[in-house]
Amino acid sequence: MNKKILQIAIPSIISNITVPLLGLIDVAIVGHLGAAAYIGAVAVGGMLFNVLYWSLGFLRMGTSGMTSQAYGKRSLDEVVRLLIRSLTTGISLGLCFILLQYPLQLVAFHFIGGSEEVETFAALYFRICIWGAPAVLALYSFMGWFIGMQNSRFPMYISIVQNIVNILVSLCLVFVFDLKIAGVAWGTLIAQYAGVLMAILLWRRYYARLGFWRYFMESLQLNAMLRFFSVNSDIFLRTLCLVAVTVFFTSSGAKEGDVLLAVNTLLMQLFTLFSYIMDGFAYAGEALGGRYVGARDKPSLHRLVTRLFLWGGFLALLFTLLYGLGGNGFLRLLTNDEEVILTSGNYLYWALAIPLTAFAAFLWDGLFIGATATRYMLLSMLVASAAFFGVYYLLHDYWGNHALWAAFIIYLTLRGVMQTYLGRRVLANI
Template identity: 65%
Template sequence: MNRRILHLAIPSIVSNITVPLLGLVDVTIVGHLGATAYIGAIAVGGLLFNILYWNFGFLRMGTSGLTSQAYGRKDKDAEIRILVQAVSVGLFSALAMLILQYPIERLAFRLLDTSAEVEQYTVTYFRICIWGAPAVLAQYGFTGWFIGMQNSRYPMYIAIVMNVINIVCSSCFVFLFGMKVEGVALGTVVAQYSGVMMALGLWFYNYKELWGRMTFKGSLQLIAMRRFFAVNRDIFLRTLCLIGVTTFFTSTGARQGDVILAVNTLLMQLFTLFSYIMDGFAYAGEALSGRYVGACNLIQLKRAVRALFGWGVGLSLVFTLLYGVGGENFLGLLTNDKIVIETAGHYFYWVLAIPLAGFAAFLWDGILIGATATRFMLWSMLVASGSFFVIYYCFSGATNNHMLWLAFLVYLALRGGMQTLWSRRVFTLEYLQRLRS
């Protein structure tokens, strides 16, 4: 079982680590153009698209769970039907984004406080990158489908190739053709379409026998789409809660001054690093739990969960030790501002608690997505998010950064704890048989 987990988790971890490289490459290139407004435009534009696309994460997660169940019960017709549904919903959503791009743009700049120069360059970046939406959202469907088919290597290959193409194209457009922000945006779009074309190519290479089973009419009928939307509705609402907590955490730190904002941003990098690793194991949980739920194999499902939590506990202890020994030195690599580093020391012990408080939430998210028990995941997120705000406002006086971190840790721990309790309803033969029927 451990070998199966690592076979799925390691490529997913590599893919996760490469994701921020797309934005990092863009910032690095414009950082050599001589104007700070270019860097601000890429940062704001990247934030805007992260928020925009984050709302469509259900296309990857829901597709993974449904596909892995179809794989487990050896239902080839369902496998191809789910891919058609995911890609079609992605393309329809992208079309809506393209039609509504101007209202989205104006709403974004009502919420974002930027200088006129940064806004001008960000608008240029946005109006080019928005045309990559069909490629991005279609690729979400392919990525979830590949993981559901127990194949996390293909998404890794695609992510690596996209980064290489982005580096080459953006550099050429900027340094050879004299473009500025528009060159970086165009390079990103080229990389995104290259990624979805590669996904299509890999699909035809390894799964072309499913082509004859593809029926668009049958896949997109209301009855066929009902379960797809039921699962993804829960994931979408859960994602909104996640965005709400994350955005509030950042904005509340900003209200406490530039130093606290910088401290929280740096400390959250340690959480982000841990999340990249745990998300890889969560993806393995999606694939394996869905597979065994689809096969109605309760014994193997419980074995997979025990093995995943063994890795979760072990990695959490390792990260706690690493952060305790070298975490403050890591902060020194991110900034040389002595005031920020000194202030971060007053809050660093909160970061030490993150791995053990948060690993269960990551793993259960993956397991429950695979089991399509997404309603339990949504309920736990609603309770945990509500607790986050209650703790902060009731005990902090709305100015205490320690209480902000405590609320965040309770939020993580509650998600994992509540999902542990509710998971007992999933690990029953009756539940598996009900899904199979």
């Protein structure tokens, strides 16, 4: 069982780590163009796309869970239908983003703000990259489908190809053809479609025998699409709660002043780093859990849960130890501002609590998606999010920025506790 988990988790972790590189590469390139407005434009544009695409993460997660169950049942015709439903939904939503690009831009920039120069460059970046929406959302579908088919190597290959193409094309367009911010945007756009092309080629090479077009029309029947959207609507609403907590955390930190905003941002990198690792094991829970649910193999499912939580507990203890011993050194790698580093020491213990309070929520998310028990996942997120906002407003006047961190730790803990309780019910009913 450990081998099966690691075969999915390790490539997924590598894929997760490469994801932020697309944005980091863009920032690094424009950072050498000699104007801070270029960096601001990429940051604003990147944040807007993160919100748009992150909210549609159900295309990956829902596809993964349902595909893994169909795979466990050995229903190969259904796995193809699921890919068709997901791709059709993703590409349609991507085309809607293109059609609505101007209203989206106006609304987003109204709330984001920024200097006139930053807004001009960000608008140019947005208007180019928005044409990649169908590609990005189609990739979500392919990534989820490959994971559901117990294959996390292909998403890793696709992520690596995307980053290589992005680096080469962006460098060429910016420094050879002097396209500046437009060159960076075109590099990102071309990399996105290169990723889709890679996904199609891999699918045709290894899965074309399953068929595609002969299932197309029957895949879009009303009842099948309603079930697809029922599962995904729970994930969509859960993701909105996650976005609300994340955005509120950042905006509340900003109200505390520049130093505390910087402190919160840096310490949250510790959470982000841990999440990249745990998401890999959550993907293993999606793929293997769905497979065993589909096959009605309860003994293997229970062994999977046990092994996942052994891995999760070990990694949580390891990261807590690493952050305790080297957290301050890690912060010094990110900044040389002594005031920020000194102030971070007053909040570091909150970050130390993240691994032990968060790992259960990551693992249960994957298992719930694999079992398509998404309503339970949504319920736990609603309760935890309500607790986050309640604790923050209850304690903020007395505890300041510490209240924000206390609320976040309670939010993580409550998610894990509720999901453990609900997860036991799911396992008992399979």
